[in-house]
Amino acid sequence: MSAGAALPTLDLVAPAVAFPAPAPPVDLYAVPDAGAAQVGDAAAQASTQVSEAATQVSDAVSHGLQEAGQAAVEVLGTLSGVLLAGRAAMLTTQVLASAAVRAAEEQRCLERQEALSATAAEQWEAAAYAVVRANARRTALLARHARAGAPSGGDQGPPRPDLPPPLDPVGRPLGALRADLACFEEAVRRAEETQTAWEISRLTDVMDDAAEADDTWRRLVRERQKAMLARHMTHREPTAEQAGQTLAEPPRASADTERDTEAVRRLGADILAALDPQAAPATVELAVASVGRATRHAGENPTRARRHLGEARRFVQDANRRARVRRAEEEWAAAQLDFLTRRAPGDAEPLPEAPDAERPLRRLLADGVPLTPEERRLVELRVTERLTHLEALYVRTQLTAVLAELAARHGGPADATRPEGQELRLDWTPDGWGPEHWLRATLVRGTLRIATMYRGGGPGERRPEDRAVDDARCAEARRRIDEFAVVARELGLDLDMRIERTEGALPGLRGEDGAVELDEMLATGTRGRVPDHGATARKARTVGDRTR
Secondary structure, eight states: OOEEEEOOEESSOOTTOOOOOOOOOOOTTSOSOOOGGGGOHHHHHHHHHHHHHTOOOOSSHHHHHHHHHHHHHOBOOHHHHHHHHHHHHTSOHHHHHHHHHHHHHHHHHHHTTOOOSSOHHHHHHHHHHHHHHHHHHHHHHHHHHHHHOOOOSSSSSOOOOOOOOOOOOTTOBHHHHHHHHHHHHHHHHHHHHHHHHHHHHHHHHHHHHHHTTOHHHHHHHHHTHHHHHHHHHHHTSHHHHHTTOOOOOOOOOOTTGGGOHHHHHHHHHHHHHTSOTTOOHHHHHHHHHHHHHHHHHTTTOHHHHHHHHHHHHHHHHHHHHHHHHHHHHHHHHHHHHHHHTOOOOTTSOOOOOOHHHHHHHHHHHHHOOOOOHHHHHHHHHHHHHHHHHHHHHHHHHHHHHHHHHHHHHHOOOEEEEOOTTOSEEEEEOOTTSOTTEEEEEEEETTEEEEEEEEEOOSSSOOOHHHHHHHHHHHHHHHHHHHHHHHHHHHTTEEOOOEEEOOSSOEEEOSSGGGOOOHHHHHHHTOOSOOOOTHHHHTOOOEETTEEO
């Protein structure tokens, strides 16, 4: 055996991973084999932090509290934070609400001195998703307020929401983030309640105007305002969103009700009280007019009254559905826009931008103009592209951390580079292998290949004694590859390693001069002849008709 292949995948995002620094320029003629220091202190530190984060919580209460404490003091890394935000942008409202419920329950477990049935990575995921949900609701609420019109001293618009800045989980310990999140969600809830109360008042004004001088009708409508507000705010709780609850259906008329004018008036008020506070005023006016016609025909023409009450009920159902869809679209757009406008730290390579997708999202929030199907597909494509880019960057970063951890645990020099045509190349010489053999892992188009390498000394076939050492190193490589997979799993990467049998070790050189494509070599079965890398450096130069 001399090689193995795997597709690195990730399930849970390890919380402590930061953006890597840009790769230095590749010097094809640099002296190879700089040793383990090339991996970088940051990668080693990230490896240690992530290893702690990935430890499974025990069933014992004391061990569970210890793990909870580790998660609570750990700080969210920049790359982990953006990646979690991208994953959250792809989720539904119900899933985000479930994360908010889970994050709150985990905090209560910690406060009650109970063990947590989750890893630190799972706790961080729940908290980060809850932050995305809360920030999206904040952005959508500000957009609602702006569209309603700013107040100008009278009752022309809703009060300005008193909201804190968006919550950024990056660089914060989990314990502090949970406390800040609870305060942030309460501030958003109070601001939503204030905005909703104003919107309900606007609805009741529309109902009052349709009633002209009917004081009894006004009283019936006003009596239902508090119930409308309480019902809507309960519907907006994360537990209700998690269960997929919506506003209750408006009541139906009975045969006895349709013959009693006062009963029809009360039923009409109940139907209108089921309106969503964000219902379109035009639809509200149609529903109010239908209730008015039902009241006028009650008693003398019950059939007609029933028909008009049915119309009002359908108008309310339609208005509620449209308001619910519009609210969900706004919060979805806020989450997409937040993810697409996030920037990498100044010392990291910039993330791909998507101004073509940002424009329709901003328009939806500012003007309430829904996205066309083409625009929505464009947004989803840009979000997927950025998320794919981040996941690939995360995998490269964690594979580098795997190399650092292997060198720390088992000794031997190691280095990580990015030659042209490869996303990542890792070279590790396990302790005792000496300078003549090492393991090389290359990541090309998402596929990780690990191979046993030997240092080539020149052209020609390998001697029998050399082949014997090659075979010994290849036999040991199986265990080393297993060690690689174990450390990768600890750092949150799943490596379903497939062992490939070849004729033996592959020739190469450590460092940048050893830029050997394992895919090509394994496909062609190259063995025994060392590529003449010096030929590139000895290019012939022609001056006039003379060649040097």
